[in-house]
Amino acid sequence: MTAGKKGAASRSEASRDAARIVAASFFMQLGFQATYFVGIIGCATYVLGADAFAVSGMVLVLNLALVVAGLAAGPLVDAVGPQRTLSFSLALMSAAGLAGWLLPVSYPLLYAVAALQGALFGLATTAMDAYPRFVSADEAFLLRANSLVSSAASVAVIAGPALGALIVSAFPTQADFAVLAFAPLPALALVRATGEKIVPSRPESAAGGGRGFAASLVEGVRVTFVDGSLRLLFLVGFLGFFAYGAFDSLESLFYRDVLHAGAQWMGWLSSIAGVGGTVGSLLAMRVPTRRLNVTTLSLMLLVTGVGSMIYVGTGSIAWACAGQLVTGLGFGAMGPIRTTLTQRYASFEQVGRVISVMRVGMNSAGVLPLLVAPFLADAFGVQAVLFSASTLVALIAVGFVVGTSRGRGSGPDGGGSRGGGSDGASRGGRA
Numbered sequence: 001m002t003a004g005k006k007g008a009a010s011r012s013e014a015s016r017d018a019a020r021i022v023a024a025s026f027f028m029q030l031g032f033q034a035t036y037f038v039g040i041i042g043c044a045t046y047v048l049g050a051d052a053f054a055v056s057g058m059v060l061v062l063n064l065a066l067v068v069a070g071l072a073a074g075p076l077v078d079a080v081g082p083q084r085t086l087s088f089s090l091a092l093m094s095a096a097g098l099a100g101w102l103l104p105v106s107y108p109l110l111y112a113v114a115a116l117q118g119a120l121f122g123l124a125t126t127a128m129d130a131y132p133r134f135v136s137a138d139e140a141f142l143l144r145a146n147s148l149v150s151s152a153a154s155v156a157v158i159a160g161p162a163l164g165a166l167i168v169s170a171f172p173t174q175a176d177f178a179v180l181a182f183a184p185l186p187a188l189a190l191v192r193a194t195g196e197k198i199v200p201s202r203p204e205s206a207a208g209g210g211r212g213f214a215a216s217l218v219e220g221v222r223v224t225f226v227d228g229s230l231r232l233l234f235l236v237g238f239l240g241f242f243a244y245g246a247f248d249s250l251e252s253l254f255y256r257d258v259l260h261a262g263a264q265w266m267g268w269l270s271s272i273a274g275v276g277g278t279v280g281s282l283l284a285m286r287v288p289t290r291r292l293n294v295t296t297l298s299l300m301l302l303v304t305g306v307g308s309m310i311y312v313g314t315g316s317i318a319w320a321c322a323g324q325l326v327t328g329l330g331f332g333a334m335g336p337i338r339t340t341l342t343q344r345y346a347s348f349e350q351v352g353r354v355i356s357v358m359r360v361g362m363n364s365a366g367v368l369p370l371l372v373a374p375f376l377a378d379a380f381g382v383q384a385v386l387f388s389a390s391t392l393v394a395l396i397a398v399g400f401v402v403g404t405s406r407g408r409g410s411g412p413d414g415g416g417s418r419g420g421g422s423d424g425a426s427r428g429g430r431a
Helices: 003-047 052-080 082-102 107-134 139-170 173-182 184-192 210-226 228-242 245-257 264-284 294-312 317-345 348-371 373-380 382-405 422-430
Strands: none
Touching (some): 003 082, 003 173, 003 264, 052 107, 052 210, 052 245, 052 373, 082 107, 082 173, 082 184, 107 317, 139 173, 139 264, 139 317, 173 184, 210 348, 228 294, 228 317, 228 382, 245 373, 264 317, 294 317, 294 382, 348 373
């Protein structure tokens, strides 16, 4: 076979692997998206009559599990690869779905399913984000693969809540957990059929033993904060997502008490956000390489903030639909841009750990507001808290856009070249 034919065959094989990863991402996300909001929070709000404190506690448990498992996912992916990590996570997701579906609805059950769902999703999403880098190192391929993986997740945000809404319109709310029981199974089959074409050198200490695992985890944190470009990406994610923590605990109450909408609207409005997310993810593929930087990422964060202000700014379902569409557009574009930048700046041997630190930053940022959101909602009202949180996201995004666009140096991160972006990072941090 000639070199040209070999190259074509290699690209074809990489495309097939990417297609399987994208499809697996869809089914994995479908199970989570169908049951997180409509199933767990829906059962708590509409079946058990939970108040803001009970819902916040449930979401807090899920998010804490997501943060802890997400941090552990990085060393695990770097040690054993994304395929084995995903296989383990998907199998247990299906078991958690069966438990939520078949056992009697109660607070202990919902808390247990929330904890399991958070932990397993934390492992799976980190492995899924890293998977394209184990297929190819070509940046054009990575941006396309990351955009399609994000698009698949956005389509799941459409299909999952919509499916959940259809289920709870015809059956008891608990029946929604059947999606979590069955959706991970085709994802598991697709992952098992997708080999890792590039395998990093894996020191034995990183793969086995508590001491080696802990050292590997610490190394991932150290690398993220020592490298100026990675540090700046972390700051955008952490500060940008900080205010969104209030949404998890108050959003269902906003539907019930402000929009006066039934449980099915939890599904329909989430699906509209997924439509915007799909469009945003696909548009991200068209971002020129010279524009692939933190300033562009921050502009997309600004879109999410403005969209959220529209979403929760009135008591109209029509305006809420428009806001969800805009918010989804920004989130859909942010995901692949952020992941591709992370894959660009992180060394291959540490890509799993760096991705997990980035995800932990965003997820932990969402945990902190859960501790105060119920008290603020009692004092000022659910809608006032959500609108203030949306405004804060928009203002943080404006600060990052200004800070990174003024950053000295010509590096693609808007704040200097790799490892030398401290000026841009410090400006981003102050924003």
